[in-house]
Amino acid sequence: MRKISRIKVNKAKEYLQQAYTANEKIIQCNYILEQLQASPSKMTTSYKENIGHSGINNDVSGYVAKLIEQEEKIEAMKQEYQSKQFEISNFILGLSFKPEDEILRRLLILRYLNFKSFDEIYSMLNYSYNYIVQTMHPRALEVVERALSKKSVVNNG
Secondary structure (H helix, E strand, C coil), X not given: CCHHHHHHHHHHHXXXXXXXXXXXXXXXXXXXXXXXXXXXXXXXXXXXXXXXXXXXXXXXXXXXXXXXXXXXXXXXXXXXXXXXXXXXXHHHHCCCCCHHHHHHHHHHHHHHXXXXXXXXXXXXXXXXXXXXXXXXXXXXXXXXXXXXXXXXXXXXX
């Protein structure tokens, strides 16, 4: 692969790897949401223990409002990450491949939408590991890069 082509392919890879990042962020958001949703039950338990003690403020409405606000922010972030995944999915599905090169789309889907390792991909596609990594993946990334270049020309022009 030529040096200039490697730079362009790296841009394509960076774009596609946003799906990985988005997936990790969605997992983090789900974890935070689980923790937030567990908070009211913890709070209710401690509230019941404090009933009847003088001088203790048992009004939890402010705390609940903050939880709800935080939950809404996390859900909004999660939506943004899901939108990024959807964008990349649509991008891959919209790529133009020659009929004999449709296997490259499958490789991109497995790698960047299903988050499969090259070890898993080569056994699924019945090609050698080296052929997948050294030939097919770079070819697929070149298609992505060409489409990204066209997309940026359309968006900037």
